[in-house]
Amino acid sequence: GAGVSQTPSNKVTEKGKYVELRCDPISGHTALYWYRQSLGQGPEFLIYFQGTGAADDSGLPNDRFFAVRPEGSVSTLKIQRTERGDSAVYLCASSSPDRGIYGYTFGSGTRLTVV
């Protein structure tokens, strides 16, 4: 597709459960980013991939959060033992180095609700 695709668009899970959120970046974009947007706030950086490797995971809040990008395209954000405070919209973005900030594109996000 032409844009960044995130699935599911909505996810409701019970406290303590494990969830996976998927991001399909724009084809050819080597960089992929995950952000978390809490209600009424701006997105906060979680993790950045360049190719297959996590180049910077300094934004992950704790070790319950983990992300992978095994083939350098699709990425999965994994959250273990979910807590109510994890409820937020999780945004994915991808970028291409040759287009600078103008090639930095966000998906529509996955709204995660932990009940």
Add this chain to the structure above:
Amino acid sequence: QQQVKQSPQSLIVQKGGISIINCAYENTAFDYFPWYQQFPGKGPALLIAIRPDVSEKKEGRFTISFNKSAKQFSLHIMDSQPGDSATYFCAGDPYSGSARQLTFGSGTQLTVLP
């Protein structure tokens, strides 16, 4: 640590009026200052961006004014329209090599009355 402070939190403007949103930053490593527009249920979409060596940038009805010494920048929306009603975020981008890890402000919810 909040590195980008944005105000106001909400703004109501009449159609045809000027909307002004302000941001202040702390991190002098920021190399790009983009503004994003976000509609409910959608991801942020880039509106306009400026580099710190430029004091003003205009694209259509949208203008960024940048004051490097004060570490402040603002978005002006001229001739505001109801379709501009959305949440606006400023951001700082410490571009380093290939990485663009944006730091966002807390957002301004703009309502343009018809």
